[in-house]
Amino acid sequence: MLSFVLIALASLFFTGVIIRTKSITAGRKGPGIMQPVKDVIRLMKKGAVYSQTTSIVFRLAPVVYFCTVAMAALLIPFGSSRGVISFNGDFIFFAYLLGLGKFFNIIAAMDTGSSFEGMGASREALYSLFAEPAFFIILGSLALLTGNTSFYDIFSALHLGSYITYALAVLAALVLAMIAMIENSRLPIDDPKTHLELTMVHEVMILDNSGFDLGLILYAGYLKFAIFGAIIANLFTGGMSLLWALVVFVGTQFSFAVVIGLIESFMARFRMNHNAQFIFALSSVSFLIFLGVLLVLGKFI
Amino acid sequence: MTGLFLTGAYTIGGLLFVNRNKRINSLLLIAYEILLWGFTIFACFNYKHTELDYFAFDSLGILLLITLSIISIPALIHSHLYISRQGEKPQSRSIYFAAMVVLLTSISAAYLANHIAVVWIFAELTTLSASALIYHHRNKLALEGTWKYVFICAISISLVFVGILFLSLSLNQAGNKDLSFANLMAHSQELNPFWLRLAFLFIFTGFTAKIGLVPMYTAGIDAKDKAPGPAAAILSSVLMNMGFVAIFRTYAILAHTSLYHWANTIIFVAAILSIFVATVYMMKVMNIKRMFAYSSIEHMGIVMLGVAAGGIGFYAAILHVILHSFVKSSLFFQYNQVYRVFQDKNIYHLGNYFKYNPTGAVVLLFGFISATAMPPSGLFVSEFLIFRSLFEGQHLVMLLVALLLLTIIIWAFGKNILKILFTPAVGFDDSHVPHIRPLESLSQLVLLFGAVWLGLNPPAAFVHLIQDAVSILPM
Amino acid sequence: MTNILLILFIISLLYLSIANRLVTYIRVLALQGFILFGVTFLALEEINTLNLVLILLETVVFKAVAVPVFLSRLIKRNHITREAEPYLPNFVSLIITTVIVVVTVLLANSIKDTHVDKIFFIVALSSLFAGLYIIASRKKIITHVMGYLIIENGVFVLSLAVGNEMPMLVNLGVMLDIFASVLILGIFLNKIGDVFKDVNVDQLSNLKDY
Numbered sequence: 006m007l008s009f010v011l012i013a014l015a016s017l018f019f020t021g022v023i024i025r026t027k028s029i030t031a032g033r034k035g036p037g038i039m040q041p042v043k044d045v046i047r048l049m050k051k052g053a054v055y056s057q058t059t060s061i062v063f064r065l066a067p068v069v070y071f072c073t074v075a076m077a078a079l080l081i082p083f084g085s086s087r088g089v090i091s092f093n094g095d096f097i098f099f100a101y102l103l104g105l106g107k108f109f110n111i112i113a114a115m116d117t118g119s120s121f122e123g124m125g126a127s128r129e130a131l132y133s134l135f136a137e138p139a140f141f142i143i144l145g146s147l148a149l150l151t152g153n154t155s156f157y158d159i160f161s162a163l164h165l166g167s168y169i170t171y172a173l174a175v176l177a178a179l180v181l182a183m184i185a186m187i188e189n190s191r192l193p194i195d196d197p198k199t200h201l202e203l204t205m206v207h208e209v210m211i212l213d214n215s216g217f218d219l220g221l222i223l224y225a226g227y228l229k230f231a232i233f234g235a236i237i238a239n240l241f242t243g244g245m246s247l248l249w250a251l252v253v254f255v256g257t258q259f260s261f262a263v264v265i266g267l268i269e270s271f272m273a274r275f276r277m278n279h280n281a282q283f284i285f286a287l288s289s290v291s292f293l294i295f296l297g298v299l300l301v302l303g304k305f306i
Numbered sequence: 307m308t309g310l311f312l313t314g315a316y317t318i319g320g321l322l323f324v325n326r327n328k329r330i331n332s333l334l335l336i337a338y339e340i341l342l343w344g345f346t347i348f349a350c351f352n353y354k355h356t357e358l359d360y361f362a363f364d365s366l367g368i369l370l371l372i373t374l375s376i377i378s379i380p381a382l383i384h385s386h387l388y389i390s391r392q393g394e395k396p397q398s399r400s401i402y403f404a405a406m407v408v409l410l411t412s413i414s415a416a417y418l419a420n421h422i423a424v425v426w427i428f429a430e431l432t433t434l435s436a437s438a439l440i441y442h443h444r445n446k447l448a449l450e451g452t453w454k455y456v457f458i459c460a461i462s463i464s465l466v467f468v469g470i471l472f473l474s475l476s477l478n479q480a481g482n483k484d485l486s487f488a489n490l491m492a493h494s495q496e497l498n499p500f501w502l503r504l505a506f507l508f509i510f511t512g513f514t515a516k517i518g519l520v521p522m523y524t525a526g527i528d529a530k531d532k533a534p535g536p537a538a539a540i541l542s543s544v545l546m547n548m549g550f551v552a553i554f555r556t557y558a559i560l561a562h563t564s565l566y567h568w569a570n571t572i573i574f575v576a577a578i579l580s581i582f583v584a585t586v587y588m589m590k591v592m593n594i595k596r597m598f599a600y601s602s603i604e605h606m607g608i609v610m611l612g613v614a615a616g617g618i619g620f621y622a623a624i625l626h627v628i629l630h631s632f633v634k635s636s637l638f639f640q641y642n643q644v645y646r647v648f649q650d651k652n653i654y655h656l657g658n659y660f661k662y663n664p665t666g667a668v669v670l671l672f673g674f675i676s677a678t679a680m681p682p683s684g685l686f687v688s689e690f691l692i693f694r695s696l697f698e699g700q701h702l703v704m705l706l707v708a709l710l711l712l713t714i715i716i717w718a719f720g721k722n723i724l725k726i727l728f729t730p731a732v733g734f735d736d737s738h739v740p741h742i743r744p745l746e747s748l749s750q751l752v753l754l755f756g757a758v759w760l761g762l763n764p765p766a767a768f769v770h771l772i773q774d775a776v777s778i779l780p781m
Numbered sequence: 782m783t784n785i786l787l788i789l790f791i792i793s794l795l796y797l798s799i800a801n802r803l804v805t806y807i808r809v810l811a812l813q814g815f816i817l818f819g820v821t822f823l824a825l826e827e828i829n830t831l832n833l834v835l836i837l838l839e840t841v842v843f844k845a846v847a848v849p850v851f852l853s854r855l856i857k858r859n860h861i862t863r864e865a866e867p868y869l870p871n872f873v874s875l876i877i878t879t880v881i882v883v884v885t886v887l888l889a890n891s892i893k894d895t896h897v898d899k900i901f902f903i904v905a906l907s908s909l910f911a912g913l914y915i916i917a918s919r920k921k922i923i924t925h926v927m928g929y930l931i932i933e934n935g936v937f938v939l940s941l942a943v944g945n946e947m948p949m950l951v952n953l954g955v956m957l958d959i960f961a962s963v964l965i966l967g968i969f970l971n972k973i974g975d976v977f978k979d980v981n982v983d984q985l986s987n988l989k990d991y
Binding site: 423426427430433434437449450453454456457460461463464467468470471474475478483500 | 891893909916929933947950953973985
């Protein structure tokens, strides 16, 4: 329960920190940290407009999306306390929950009948396709390293001792961070601020949503950020005491948000056809993490 | 004596490089020939000795060294004639002769080396000197040929080095560190088979660039096309023998282990593919030098068939290697005269050679008969023995395929040579044909007759040396 | 620590397969030189100091500094365009390079010998085949040379695996490096830049069986 509360709290501030960092590096003062939350609340008070060509899928999708993300947040442990839902193999459940949410997003986008949104949906599907092996290989390697298969057991058994386990953890954190950026459609994969036809990926999928639905989708996005930040923090808080774990958690979320803000300020988005190779490169690097784990385990002298 | 030979030869090479005077050039070349022959005779008298820890005068080395010494005489003479006719700058002449001397010395050192790393070092030196020879004319096409040769040989040498590393890994288990061939053969049963397999693969693939087999034969084709005639003769006879020696000695290590049949399979595959490639290209080639180059590949494929077949094939392979050197080098020496008459390499523009140079035409005809292994050529004997060893080894499919491909090659080779000799040339203006002295074809006739004599009536010492060379292999 | 450096080496190989510009290739080669310096320092403890200092100097001075500087000067002098022109799209190159690494790992798994450090073997063979692939899949001549340098790096890593028992072999490998690099880079690429106006491999197809 503790982790769920912490993730919910972190999600309130995460995007605000990102936007604030971007503003400060651009020389502006920028909106307040709670501005995204206020946007969501504003949207939730409004009514929604549904297009004539859509069906029940379009109305169902934002709810399903939000519910899957919220349920995924229930799986993440924190320090020495389990997540609300925790069983063997729950990281596979986690990945496919997020996949279910994304699937509903995609079919809702195609439901609108706009080829524009269909294009965004296909791109989104492609990037998730390439990012999935990376996620599974990393978590599989960690499972192999610790001999357990549930989030809580993996992270609590993960003792970072030697050079190589530290290096592997750092590398895994980097890859997970990039996966988080891909899942949330941030730079350098997808620019959330662009509204040019040829370059939108995620934004174009939610173009037709409005009102409460849009608020749900936006908030689910913030939650996903916080979830991935929590996973990264968990890599380092193996068996720490509550206070230290809290410090590491807050520090990781904050620095993750700042780093995303910096990346968004200083990097342009990759060319569209370079995106695929970048994401696949993550899978290749995660294969190397797997190799490193084999080395550590001595299955490979 | 080996140290003396090497230092003397490389010094002569260095002197040739800096010298610009024609007469001193000739004197230095004569001095080099005397040194080379002196070393050869010394090696014959010191049979089975080891010098400087790394050079052993074993049978195979001495046989090939004598071959090299015999071929080097016409090579240097024809180079001298070629260069003086071209009216070249002294600088390019000095580079040419220095490179040729360095090449011949490195090859002879590689023949005698009994440590694989020493073979490797001298193979690198041959790459360097051969590329200087190929680049002699310094035009665009020569640059292209040189670049291809250098690049592919560099990659091949790296592959050989990886093979040597694997060989040392396989030796680790035997608790030994000496990578000489004698030591490796003595401990061949204790070598780790996994590493030995990899080592053989890499060493074999690397040295196919020198011997001219699939997969790295491509370097040699362009090289022999672009190098001046006498240099191409050296490249396609003695240099290929160096590749053969390296592969043969490595193969001998594997022949006594459990990997014998696997190694034979690998060599069979490479040999048959090489003959196949040679057949395909011989049918469509229009450049006479490239035709000779592809013929060399075919012959090396036949040699390796003999090595892989075993039995009498070992003897036949070494016989074939020596005889092929004589025949192929004489063909390349004759090529220069063809070019002097016609000023063109394209077979379409050549013809009626008998009219312009009867002696040379006889050489070409006889060389064709020898190269396609028709009697009375000595190559007939060796090829027949190789086919017999294939038959005795129950490799009937291989034998049939090889015979079929060789028939096609004889047809392609014959079609081209007979056209050059008898059919009138297309659009050839024969008013300015220079008179070619028959004396210049003498060296080639000597070489060809030597090949016949060695094949049909070999001296006892010769047979004894070959039999001793193959005694290290399982019978 | 050696393992981390070698994994970093493989990551650099993967990065090389998707790199677009020639400058990136040169930077990756310099990075590989530094990684090899670290690995040499950590791996070769049992050979004598003089030998070790020579090998260290060779990796740092030659691989990490001299060759990249020389290559960038070559690019400027011959006005070679920035882009490394591949025959296959970068995505396919990445997949092929990953497959090469996976196959090498599987091959290394079948080694029963416990004396040798398998990670060296994996890195060496991956670099060898990745270098061969880079040579085969790029148009420019200078990328061929860079592919050859990657092969050399792989051969060097393999020689480190046996280096402790036989330092002579490491010296030979160093010699190969210097010889081949000087020969190929120094002499011929300059000539090629002078003679051919557009340093593509297409220019090198004039020697045919006409």
